[in-house]
Amino acid sequence: MGSAEKKGMNRRTFIKAGMVGTATALIATPALADTLEKMAESERTAFPKPVYRTLGRTGLKISVVSFGAMLTPEPEVIRAAIEQGVNYIDTARKYMGGKNEEIVGKAVEGMRDKVFIASKTLPESKTKAEIIRDVETSLKALGTGHIDVIQLHNVTDRGRIFIAETREALALLKKQGKVRFCGVTTHKNEAEVLNALVDDPDRFFATCLVKYNFKSDKEISAAIDRAALAGIGIIAMKTQAGGYDTTALGKISPHQAALKWALQNPRVTAAIPGMKDMTQLREDIAVMGMSFNYADVRRLDRYAEAIAPFYCNFCGSCEAGCTKGVEISTVNRALMYAEGGYRDISLARATYAELPRQATAVACVDCESCAARCVNGIDIAAKMERARAVLS
């Protein structure tokens, strides 16, 4: 039984309340809701004093809330962050076809000495020539003589960490003073990648930008611990656990709580939330110096509950237990499009229609009970029933 049901709501009522209700409807008592709303408001006031931590063995002291520039079209917003003490900006050669680096370059004009710049080579670049070309192009776009941290973009397995030609190029760039430190980024098989960085006898890479949020499993936390203890600087990305519309939660924004959750781990040096506008900047920077407290636990509980009926990792491990061959993860994804933050019924139906009929939830009507089990506790039979009602 899910936690929503424990509190006396059935699943359907909960969806309704969770997605269209007010904050008060979601919180167990109105008094608590009021308190949380007031706290949420008070936390969105002035910019705080910045807080810095050391990025592993690089020794760089960077702001715990740093800047993911990918979604920021206006350099002025990045400049405003730098003026408030944010001193680490993350971009990539790939973002906007290279244009994002130009935006960062404009933002740091005249302030280069106040900020560390991290960029990434193209995900497909592996050879010496490709890596050197990427870095040289980045330097030009950024309008700078050096990049503080250059990262291999989107590493998904240990193999890429040990490519000799890649390392040769990076070592040369370091020797030339064009690059200060090397790192990797990963948001798939994160534990494998982190462990490979530690297992590397040369300790070639000094930082890891890793997907890490309150939904991350223990294996990733353990790998982060191990890597941090080995001197690898850990920076968290995707701290918001992704893509769900939380406006229905009212003033009880989970964003600050999610950011605080990631930063409460002392092994994590910083997080790089993407900040599109001044409101997001203000909200994220305000987290510096705040501690993760009971109210945050409640906020994340509520957020997790709100997304729980929809939050399927799409790992597909449940499908092994289904005797009818239903593609449960795809059905769940289609249902998420219909009922999650996306609210896109046409996309949901198009996704569902791509499944062969025998792999849809229609096949479930032949079973008296569901043999498939979700490792995260999602009620698969209920989800399939819902999918038949909404998508068939």
Added chain:
Amino acid sequence: MNVKSFINFSLRLLLPALLLLFSAPISALAAGDMEGIIPPLSCGAGWKVEGKPLFYDRDTLSDRIDGEAELYFPYGFERMVAARYASEKDPGTGMDVEIYRMGSLLDAFGIYANYRQKDGRVFSIGAESNLSASQLFFYQSRLFVHIQVTGTDNANPDALAECGRAVAARMPGNKNGPTELSVIDRPEVVKGTERYLPQSLLGYDFLNRGILADAVVEGTNLQIFLLLGTTVESASAAFDRFRSQLAQAKIESGGKSAAFLEGVDHLYGPVIVLKKGECLAGALKFSGKKGIQALLKNVCN
């Protein structure tokens, strides 16, 4: 079973079947449309298709393009199809074609404008195209296309253009740009600098959805913006919110139901904003004010 029961029973059986019959092809057609745009065998002479097209949706797009996927979502991203073509001459060199279906023509333009390179060359491919050393971007209808050569430092722009033309020829729709841009289609506005932001224009969440462009007025460089989808009430609300954050804010009449706001913004310095009925337009990053009010009036007319 009497006749009435038989008809009822038949309808109960037939109706769902008919619904399924009519709904499934529509969805399938949507997916098929995207696949049909990919040139099936080659993309220009000497570039042969490699493997099958790959499809991505909102949930899987980041598998392909990492966190950059988040840039696409506010523009109504629905689906992407990707195909790779291998060079027959140079083993290891490939051309990756990615076609994104966005929410609307304006959305497709908006995402395109995010990628448009200042020093890129313009070709007559799609509604507008931009070609750099190893990449081609263009949009047409609701579709945004990105073609990139990988595996070589000497990409041939002609090959990119040829592949782009092959893709464009298979795309639906005409080569018209979004009508929303016609408002700023003026001699003062610098062509090729127009952008569409679906949220947080200028980095302010109260300026939701709008277009931005560079302009030159009386020899002065500046930037103009125009909010889209506004009502009289929402334009007034944005105007008031803007005023509340400006230093030295002052308001003067701009004629019937129009008002000019001038002040100093902490991000951009001096700004001038015009509210006229449901129109809200503004100018910033200027060194002289001459001619700006007239330009904004023309934009709002």
